[in-house]
Amino acid sequence: MKKQNLVIVGGGSTYTIGMIMSLIAEKKNFPLNSITFYDNDEKRQEKVAKATSIILDEYYPELESFHYTTDKETAFTGIDIAFIQIRTGGLQMRELDEQIPLKYGVVGQETCGPGGMAYGLRSIRDMIELVYDIKKYSKDAWILNYTNPAAIVAEALKREFPQDPKLLNICDMPIAIMHSFATMLNKNIWDLVPSYFGLNHFGWFTKIEDSEGNDLTQIIKDTIMGEGFVPTDQEIANDQSWQQTFEQARKMLIDFPEFLPNTYLQYYLYPDDLAKKESLTNTRARQVINGREKRITELCNQIIQDKSTKNVELHVDIHGVYMVKAAASLVYNLKQTYIVMVENNGIISNIPDDAMVEVPALLTASGPKPFSVGKIPTFYKGLIENQFAYEKLVADAYFENSYTKALQALTLNRTVVHVPTAKAILDDLIEANKGYWPELQ
Numbered sequence: 001m002k003k004q005n006l007v008i009v010g011g012g013s014t015y016t017i018g019m020i021m022s023l024i025a026e027k028k029n030f031p032l033n034s035i036t037f038y039d040n041d042e043k044r045q046e047k048v049a050k051a052t053s054i055i056l057d058e059y060y061p062e063l064e065s066f067h068y069t070t071d072k073e074t075a076f077t078g079i080d081i082a083f084i085q086i087r088t089g090g091l092q093m094r095e096l097d098e099q100i101p102l103k104y105g106v107v108g109q110e111t112c113g114p115g116g117m118a119y120g121l122r123s124i125r126d127m128i129e130l131v132y133d134i135k136k137y138s139k140d141a142w143i144l145n146y147t148n149p150a151a152i153v154a155e156a157l158k159r160e161f162p163q164d165p166k167l168l169n170i171c172d173m174p175i176a177i178m179h180s181f182a183t184m185l186n187k188n189i190w191d192l193v194p195s196y197f198g199l200n201h202f203g204w205f206t207k208i209e210d211s212e213g214n215d216l217t218q219i220i221k222d223t224i225m226g227e228g229f230v231p232t233d234q235e236i237a238n239d240q241s242w243q244q245t246f247e248q249a250r251k252m253l254i255d256f257p258e259f260l261p262n263t264y265l266q267y268y269l270y271p272d273d274l275a276k277k278e279s280l281t282n283t284r285a286r287q288v289i290n291g292r293e294k295r296i297t298e299l300c301n302q303i304i305q306d307k308s309t310k311n312v313e314l315h316v317d318i319h320g321v322y323m324v325k326a327a328a329s330l331v332y333n334l335k336q337t338y339i340v341m342v343e344n345n346g347i348i349s350n351i352p353d354d355a356m357v358e359v360p361a362l363l364t365a366s367g368p369k370p371f372s373v374g375k376i377p378t379f380y381k382g383l384i385e386n387q388f389a390y391e392k393l394v395a396d397a398y399f400e401n402s403y404t405k406a407l408q409a410l411t412l413n414r415t416v417v418h419v420p421t422a423k424a425i426l427d428d429l430i431e432a433n434k435g436y437w438p439e440l441q
């Protein structure tokens with residue numbers, strides 16, 4: 001097994017320590033020669049990198065080298081694979097993305113609705129630049145992106161880098177939901193076989209089987225409708241916001257019992273209820289700043305102060321393990337099945353070919369090989385086509401510098417609809433995103 005040279009772009013991310021623990025847990029399946037961090041915020045990255053260096057000394061002594069840098073040439077030369085996890089504008093801009101729509105009574109969310117559009121218009125430029133730069137210094141490297149809003153980033157990257165089998169967008173939400181299914185069923189998560197279709201943060205499980213082919217879907221539905229649904233991955237199990245989000249699955253299933261919903265659908269199916277529950281001074285960004293970000297900063301400080309991990313609790317989360325296992329399947333041609341984003345091209349036969357759909361695919365050394373889904377029922381087709389039109393219009397707005405396309409996008413979005421509201425939110429977002437967005441005319 002050839003050992004891999006990995007760069008983590010966005011080394012200062014709150015997910016990096018979890019990713020490092022996953023790389024350690026999976027070192028037999030995804031052996032590494034080197035890890036490099038790249039970030040454009042030297043200070044933020046340095047703290048995480050110093051703690052990482054201590055963790056790696058303790059748990060990965062056989063690793064040849066670990067470096068961190070803010071220089072792209074140093075970071076991207078000689079690498080086999082890049083994981084990208086950046087947040088253009090940081091959690092501060094996420095807070096504005098959530099607060100601005102909320103001021104107008106519209107859901108304030110990281111990847112859904114106007115907040116998602118705002119974040120998308122910031123992410124696209126950095127993501128395109130990073131992919132070009134990685135390819136410049138390591139033209140054959142795999143690029144695994146999970147930067148959000150992944151649906152919009154995937155649409156933009158597909159246009160800029162068409163048909164690139166080594167560039168893959170991936171999300172952890174389906175596997176986090178499957179984690180809860182596995183716990184509920186008392187089964188090993190990796191033995192569950194999902195049938196799933198949709199767009200990123202906008203999809204449904206049509207079936208869950210075990211490795212022997214037993215259909216477990218009805219048991220899962222009955223349990224959720226009877227007892228509710230809870231997050232079980234350690235990272236989110238005790239988080240009140242995620243508990244409330246998972247609980248909404250029961251409501252969605254009672255209203256639409258056909259398929260098991262991705263939890264993100266709550267924002268599109270009950271937008272007004274969710275907006276009413278949100279608080280301008282405590283949107284999710286503020287909770288993350290006071291929660292995950294603070295916890296990771298304290299954890300790094302403790303490790304650095306002790307020069308050891310003896311006084312901290314480190315754990316492997318499903319987010320990191322999923323990305324690492326998927327990467328291993330790609331580079332070692334393991335042909336394992338993961339839910340990823342790919343260009344439709346007939347997979348879902350009655351929606352547009354150019355949609356970036358999220359479906360199960362075999363991950364192989366020549367890229368993802370998605371399974372066919374076939375025709376989907378009218379309700380889901382209607383929802384997906386509307387959402388895909390919104391995503392396309394956001395990418396159009398970016399590439400064409402078009403105010404009109406951005407306004408059309410927001411008007412189509414199920415969380416907005418009302419044109420004057422769309423206009424007011426868009427104008428506020430333009431003001432807040434000066435320097436991040438293209439100039440819309």
Ligand SMILES: NC(=O)c1ccc[n+]([C@@H]2O[C@H](COP(=O)([O-])OP(=O)(O)OC[C@H]3O[C@@H](n4cnc5c(N)ncnc54)[C@H](O)[C@@H]3O)[C@@H](O)[C@H]2O)c1
Pocket residue numbers: 009010011012013014015016038039040041044045085086087088089090091126145146147148149150170171172173319
């Ligand atoms: N796809 C998924 O399911 C999934 C799951 C978890 C997180 N995410 C995404 O991962 C990303 C990181 O999330 P976070 O909460 O840890 O954010 P964060 O702000 O803590 O970390 C992001 C890091 O990226 C750096 N950065 C920003 N722009 C950069 C650029 N152009 N080049 C290099 N570095 C840059 C920042 O300095 C920061 O250190 C976000 O996009 C988030 O939405 C996606």
Ligand SMILES: O=P(O)(O)OC[C@H]1O[C@H](O[C@H]2[C@H](O)[C@@H](O)[C@@H](O)O[C@@H]2CO)[C@H](O)[C@@H](O)[C@@H]1O
Pocket residue numbers: 110148171172173174176177233235236284288317318319
């Ligand atoms: O609101 P946040 O920042 O806590 O989470 C937003 C992300 O939520 C989903 O991902 C993960 C989560 O980040 C992680 O900690 C994991 O253990 O559980 C969540 C559910 O899968 C979502 O898929 C991401 O795209 C969001 O960024």
Ligand SMILES: [Mn+2]
Pocket residue numbers: 150171172173201
């Ligand atoms: Mn996601």
